[in-house]
Amino acid sequence: MPCSTNMHKKITFFLLSLISMTAIAQQITVLDADSGSPISNVALFNKTKSKTVITNFDGKTSLLIFDDNERIYFRHINYGEYQTTKQNLLRKGNRLYLVQKAEQLDEVVLSVSKWQQQRKDIPQKIANIDAQSIAFTNPQTSADLLQNSGKVFVQKSQLGGGSPMIRGFATNRVLLSVDGVRMNNAIFRGGNIQNVISIDPFTVKSTEVIFGPGSVIYGSDAIGGVMNFYTKAPRFSYTDSLTFSGNVNYRFSSANTENTAHLDFNLGHQTWASHTSVSYNNFGDLTMGSNGRESYLRQNIVRRINGQDELVNNENPEKQLPSGYDQINLMQKFKYQPNKTYTYDLGLYYSETSDFSRYDRLIRPNSTGDGLRSAEWFYGPQKWFMGNLQITKEGRNKFYDGVRLTTAYQFFEESRNERAFQDPIRYRTKENVNALSVNLDFENKKIGNLRLYYGAEYIFNKVNSVGSQLNIETQSKQPQASRYPDGATWQTFAGYLNSEYKIKPNFTLLSGLRYSQVWVDAQFEDTFFQFPFEEADIITGALTGSIGFSWFPRKNLQVTLNGSTGFRAPNIDDVGKIFDSEPGSVVVPNADLEPEYAYNVDFGIQKNFGDKVVIKAATYYTYLVDALVRRDFLFNGQSEIQYNGELSNVQAIQNAARAYVYGLEFGMEAFLNENWSFSGNMTLTEGVEEDDNGTDSPARHVAPLFADAHIIWKNRKFKTDLFLNYNGQLAFEELALSERSKNFIYASDENGNPFSPSWYTLNFRSQYTISNTWTASLNLENFTDQRYRTYSSGIVAPGINLILGLGYKF
Template sequence: MRSIVGCFVIFILASFSVFAQEITVLDAETGNPVVNIAVYNKEQTKTAISDFNGKCDISVFSRNERITFKHISYEIFTTTKAQIARRGNRIYLNLRPAELQEVVMSVSKWEQQKSDIPQKIESIDARSISFTNPQTSADLLQNSGKVFVQKSQLGGGSPMIRGFATNRLLLSVDGVRMNNAIFRGGNVQNVISIDPFTVKNTEIIFGPGSVIYGSDAIGGVMNFFTHKPRFSFTDSLTVSGNASYRFASANNENTAHFDVNFGQRKWAAYSSFSYNNFDDLVMGRHGPVEYLRNTFVERRDGIDVLVENDDPRRQVPSGYDQVNFLQKFTYKPNTTWNYDLGLYYSETSDYSRYDRLIRPNSDGTGLRAAEWFYGPQKWFMGNFQITKKGKNKFYDGVKLTTAYQHFEESRNERRFQDPTRFTTVENVDALSVNLDFENKKIGDLRLYYGAEYLFNKVNSEGSQTNIETNAVTPSASRYPDGSTWQTFAGYINGEYKLKPNFTLLSGLRYSQVWVDAQFDDTFFQFPFEEADLITGALTGSIGFSWFPRADLQVTMNGSTGFRAPNIDDIGKVFDSEPGSVVVPNPDLEPEYAYNIELGLRKNFNDKLVVKGATYYTYLVDALVRRDFSFGGLREIEFNGELSNVQAIQNAAKAYVYGFEFGMDAFFTENWSLSSNLTLTEGIEEDDSGIDSAARHVAPTFADVHLIWQNQKVRADFFLNYNGEIAFEDLALSERNKPFIYATDDNGNPYSPSWYTLNFRSQYQITNALRSTLSLENITDQRYRTYSSGIVAPGTNLILGLGYSF
């Protein structure tokens, strides 16, 4: 009897052992089986291949032998049989992005082949983000080499694209517009509210995107897509996640991140938390002495004192903290319906506006401000989306996206040896509803159409505090309290494949905008009681993507964009620069942009890929800050100072044109080279016919990357370069800020050229554990990117460690 039982046990164990040799290879995103995956050991003496169901017999391999999984469409993956067993005998592979076959969503809000799009679009995927390991999402954009980023302070980052910035660019997170009614023409830092650890990919549209995104999308659109919860492809609950840590020496950064995913077949949840701690930023050793922070203000024994900085390269104060939280739920009862809920939260500590703290006083003997800091920047978004796919008379897909956002920001300033601190606090509540349809059944015509409604309400308060007595009294608010901005729009976009190698894309959108603001004359005797603006805008685009040969792509696109005046344009009261104050102007109209661009892409035998684009944009009725009469007065008192009066006006037109070049060379399987070059020129002409350089036209910038990689290691030695902007090419508004610029031989401010040499690497220690090591600005250059207040980091050692489970 015992021998029979023993034989039975041996049989069962042997059967289990044989069964355990069969594994399943699945697509990490869809859960579908992957066919024809090549499986082999290091010596390639043992091989296997997955079948139609993704099944593969790996019994030929030993338990701890390194096994490689390879497919032309997927990232190479290496593991052991023991590790596969611990993961339930399943392997999940990530798709490898291929430029021409890549799917993008930013142009229509539905999946389209990138090769069919006539506009220039750049995608930054999760693998690239993990490798560059950025501190903020502003750095994520800058690391791409395609976007120029300005920083007024460490807690900042204002992208510039094709000569436009701030409220002429549109930010979108998971398809929801982030721009609100108080996005300003000055530099904004809202992009840092997006946690780079949660970004799955970013798509950047270059040029107007108003047909889909409406107002503000004049220079481009930056669409951030965060990670989606992942379903389980088994009957049991699956749990996975990541933990990361990063350190940077230039500002003693300490960052910790953790995320976890719970998945069943029909529902899944994703949670993410990140904490950043940044100390004061240290600049480089070699560069203009004007950038050094020789003195700063301290309050000692109740008195403001100008003190010597022990380390003039340390930018005191510039550090801050930040927390980010993301919670997502998804429910998919069947293949037709999908329900997604996302909750996003970001909050910073107080952080100094560094460029205001280095501004000298009127006689140049000291500093103008004792304090100038932003209160916590807070952002919350709740986003609920319902997607239905399936055949219908009018659509093949419909998507309803509703979102609520709350923004909070504040400004606090106090002049040197003045006990009064002026504070303004702004809160914006934003509601949005988008209904988007996809129809792909009309022969070779694919239609995208939909409607959008947006509502913003702005609450703004002002106060002044005597820091000696703690007495608080009301003062003028920055914006009209309780003002509203809303818009309703409809659009249609069509993609027509005229021939297999020729695709035509065209679209139209009409937007109606309402602005209502009531002005309180408690602190200022406004010559008007309200701003009641109703305006409309029609925008369109047409372009084509043509492959005259399989290895050559030609694109051309013409488009229009617009920006409707918002609450910041119409109702703001603030000090724009020393001795000037901006006041409300209710008599504004939208500004319009007309753009044309041509793109070329040539592939030389998959060894060299060359890409180029040239464009020209004409902006009319441009909303710009100019001198103004306020109730007949050219000067008024603001925050205790007699100031020149200015206002936002439709008082200019602008011409922006440029060239963008990219190259990718593949020498061997391990060695490659990539480079980017962007040249932009821009002229702004006011109503009097006077020309000046456009403010947000970036200098020539370029990068060159020499990359070596294998299955476990990736290393990148690269050079970043920025060209000079001479005094005569500086915008007039920039000439009025000489304290952030170097001084030329004639004593005038200018932005010098600069370069940095850098090294970046990532090592996959195990399938679960990875490390990154970067050394930025190896030669310790002291440089300040154009229009920035804070000086860039000196030599910066960045260490990172990540663990996946």
């Protein structure tokens, strides 16, 4: 009898253990696809809803009640619906990642204070571009990512480029930031810049664009706006085992025979995680549209034949030769969280292009108008590396609730290579910048309804620059003047305080102050030129501030008003540029510069009509004083000098102007039913520069009116977007003086003067979710094959463009 009892206990224990193990084996964890954190209150149910379970606080629940091949639906108010079978879930390691709905991602912003804030409390206009939108638009570069938003205008001098314009400002008057680290460096110039293409769109989790000055948080350069790119973070496991997941993507574009491949994968443990990303792009020569102005055609090209430059006919004038290039982007991120107090983030980023031609310089006619000026004009490889270490501490302290230390090192390399037609000498300048930055940011949210954000920043840039000339026939190489004074340094130290005070539940006041001190040091050598000075030693400072409110007089109506100031301190490009050729002109150094300062006010209103229609409008006015502009200058008493064999007009960067920029921005969303929706944006900007002599002229970076309109249809698996892009005309009188001299990139009006014509394109995008692992996309851009040039761009835009994409998630 005792033996029988013991045997019964053993069998019972075995059965209970088996049931327990089976239950554990069929337990799954539902996680956020972005952060990897568990999601509670996710409902799991079958088709008839006869079986239902809910995830707990740790995102866990059991699948025991479901059959192996039974379809299970996952639903949460903040996430997109998902469906799969229990068999598939168990095969994938009992984990499921859900993607947040775009409207939920849009509720929180990071850019204004560097800490999470509710979007509804922010008085500045902010555009958020989330990972889902990026995947749907499938941009080739991050410049295209911004342009696809419909809220940022992008200029392109060549295929390998993209210079964003925000509210009439561009280049070194707008600021780029990657994962909280400033990308602008000491040689960001007033001319168009291409650094944004170093950011891989496949790695971007979200992009937040601040419209208007952001100098309180970001310091110098943040006059027109700030573009913050936040890359994807490593995800923890939240289980005892190591998890592995990732994505593979391929894309083809017909207009430039693009072939792009991407791979990323995530390794996750309970306390550490790793995210690895690799992308490779091969872009061929870009083909323009068939319907448009003949003056845009590439009729002639330069070929080197039997040791001589010859001008030959382009067999296909719609193909823009040469414009193609290659690019590789790498990213490696690690996250370590030993406890709930400390988090350590390490990010390593690398981007490198091949040589790529500056197309607008290759189509410049010579002085007689019967040929081309340049046989070669190309940028050398554009390289960017960043190492970024962030240490975040959460928890109550006497002075803060959160503190973050961000240290970063960046390396930039670029070069310019040019050779005149039938000239054997190729001139080359090569620059690299070593940039160090340290940011210490605090968040204090325990003073009643008042939140404080404060911190300090130090940045150091060192510029190395060399010049050379190569005889391509004899291969003999000689030194020549560098573009910048070699060894020049630019550094800044700043402190800031930002506050958010919720006066009432429907009224929030934000204000902030920042003081920045800037040091510029450049030594000029007289090896090649006799300069009227030996060094530029500038020490200057700037106090900036902002104050604004967000008010909801009614639940469905928001009113915002914001006043702010911004500044840009002279950098090495402004102070020390040693002879940079422009058509018929040459730019020389100027050691006597001061910061430019901007005063801005903007007003916004947003109205929600029964969650069916949302209308947003904003208007602004910016006044820029002591503007740093390129104007005629005397070098050693001369207004013209010989440079690279050509008599050129002398110019320099000077505090010689004021600027007035104002505009209107309008957006609308309409949700017709659960499948159909409409969205549209329109931006109108006007701007005038006034010289010290009282002469007015249109501002250079004021874009023409641009707008888009989208008709969207989607269900759970399929999404389509039929849309129109439109740009207005800029007449000759509306072109900046510097643009009027570039008649080779513009159309001619009835008087023979250059102008920028209006244009439109019709486009179609679609994305189909084949399964939980496979996604396919098909886009047809500019399907009426228009031939057009966006304002100030050297290269003609793509003609009809078929884009095919395929993605696999594992």
